Amino acid sequence: MMIARLADLADPAATPRLVLKVGSALLFGAGGAPDRGWLEMLVAEIAAARARGQEVIVVSSGAIALGAARLNLPKGGRASLADAQAAAAVGQIALAGLWSDLLARHGIIAAQLLLTLDDLDERRRYLNAAATLGRLLKGGAVPVINENDSVATEEIRFGDNDRLAARVAQAAGAAAVVLLSDVDGLYDRAPAEPGAQLLPRVEGVTDAVHAMASTASGSGLGSGGMTSKLQAAEIATRAGITLAIVNGTADRPLARATGEEIGTLFLPTRRDRGRKAWLGGRQRLRGALVVDGGCARALARGGSLLASGIVAVDGTFRRGDPVAVRDEQGRPLAQGLVEYDGEEVARISGRRSEEQAALLGYAPRAAVIHRNHLVLL
Numbered sequence: 001m002m003i004a005r006l007a008d009l010a011d012p013a014a015t016p017r018l019v020l021k022v023g024s025a026l027l028f029g030a031g032g033a034p035d036r037g038w039l040e041m042l043v044a045e046i047a048a049a050r051a052r053g054q055e056v057i058v059v060s061s062g063a064i065a066l067g068a069a070r071l072n073l074p075k076g077g078r079a080s081l082a083d084a085q086a087a088a089a090v091g092q093i094a095l096a097g098l099w100s101d102l103l104a105r106h107g108i109i110a111a112q113l114l115l116t117l118d119d120l121d122e123r124r125r126y127l128n129a130a131a132t133l134g135r136l137l138k139g140g141a142v143p144v145i146n147e148n149d150s151v152a153t154e155e156i157r158f159g160d161n162d163r164l165a166a167r168v169a170q171a172a173g174a175a176a177v178v179l180l181s182d183v184d185g186l187y188d189r190a191p192a193e194p195g196a197q198l199l200p201r202v203e204g205v206t207d208a209v210h211a212m213a214s215t216a217s218g219s220g221l222g223s224g225g226m227t228s229k230l231q232a233a234e235i236a237t238r239a240g241i242t243l244a245i246v247n248g249t250a251d252r253p254l255a256r257a258t259g260e261e262i263g264t265l266f267l268p269t270r271r272d273r274g275r276k277a278w279l280g281g282r283q284r285l286r287g288a289l290v291v292d293g294g295c296a297r298a299l300a301r302g303g304s305l306l307a308s309g310i311v312a313v314d315g316t317f318r319r320g321d322p323v324a325v326r327d328e329q330g331r332p333l334a335q336g337l338v339e340y341d342g343e344e345v346a347r348i349s350g351r352r353s354e355e356q357a358a359l360l361g362y363a364p365r366a367a368v369i370h371r372n373h374l375v376l377l
């Protein structure tokens with residue numbers, strides 16, 4: 001059964017496994033303390049979903065904010081990387097304890113997973129995370145996941161939990177992701193503007209859809225915004241996962257969204273699975289290959305990336321590294337695992353296969369990026 005509307009998110013047949021992302025702005029009240037009343041209602045909704053046969057994974061922000069309050073750090077713990085890491089180290093304990101306590105009141109075991117970008121970008125670690133999630137769900141636990149901000153640096157950060165939620169959904173094989181926001185969903189312009197219209201369904205995150213988004217995070221506590229949510233939608237929908245943006249500020253936000261059909265539903269554009277889904281969701285790329293129009297058309301038809309179509313090479317990378325593929329206007333076309341070191345790609349760029357052996361000193365491989373290791377964006 002396919003997810004066609006928001007009500008299907010509460011149907012175990014359509015959504016047997018759900019990832020729920022909760023941001024810092026929703027977790028904390030005006031005084032900076034956790035909003036336990038709201039959180040208790042949300043946990044009751046999680047318990048209700050489990051009672052009707054759904055498995056739930058929670059991606060929860062809030063560790064830095066909790067730790068900053070306890071350590072009395074300025075700017076919510078985000079004045080420096082050292083402050084953020086220290087705040088997270090303190091706040092992770094408090095955040096896990098909060099979820100564990102509230103879930104235990106419904107007889108549910110909570111499990112904590114702290115992930116960095118590398119945990120889901122490196123294939124072996126991604127598979128390990130997937131196996132752990134599967135075993136926890138089979139055992140009846142609710143995994144509560146957050147970015148491991150106590151060790152993450154700018155180079156190994158997701159930067160927001162929206163994209164983390166989409167990647168977790170891939171690893172867990174979830175049917176849907178729900179991002180709880182402070183607005184009802186995606187509007188065709190800034191929600192405060194006269195005439196702004198809520199979009200109930202989106203099929204394909206196009207440039208026009210991106211143009212509707214704002215990067216602002218109204219509370220100052222969070223790190224995302226509508227732009228990060230659209231990036232999460234792209235990751236999810238390419239892997240056949242539905243993503244919903246709904247208003248989390250209401251009482252019982254899941255019931256409101258599914259019962260009253262208020263929110264924006266992003267429907268899958270295709271159904272990449274396994275290795276392709278993992279590759280399409282990778283965020284940290286080692287370089288980029290710029291291709292001509294003929295190569296771009298060949299890729300769109302399902303071809304491999306050949307050296308003859310490459311017009312420029314950016315970055316430093318080694319064989320097996322993930323790289324971006326762009327057209328001559330800079331638009332992203334694909335990403336994949338490259339078969340050559342960057343210097344070798346530069347040497348054979350624009351050259352036909354019969355010329356490459358002399359340039360490389362050995363017989364060339366079938367492609368610079370084989371179609372089996374290439375994902376269109």
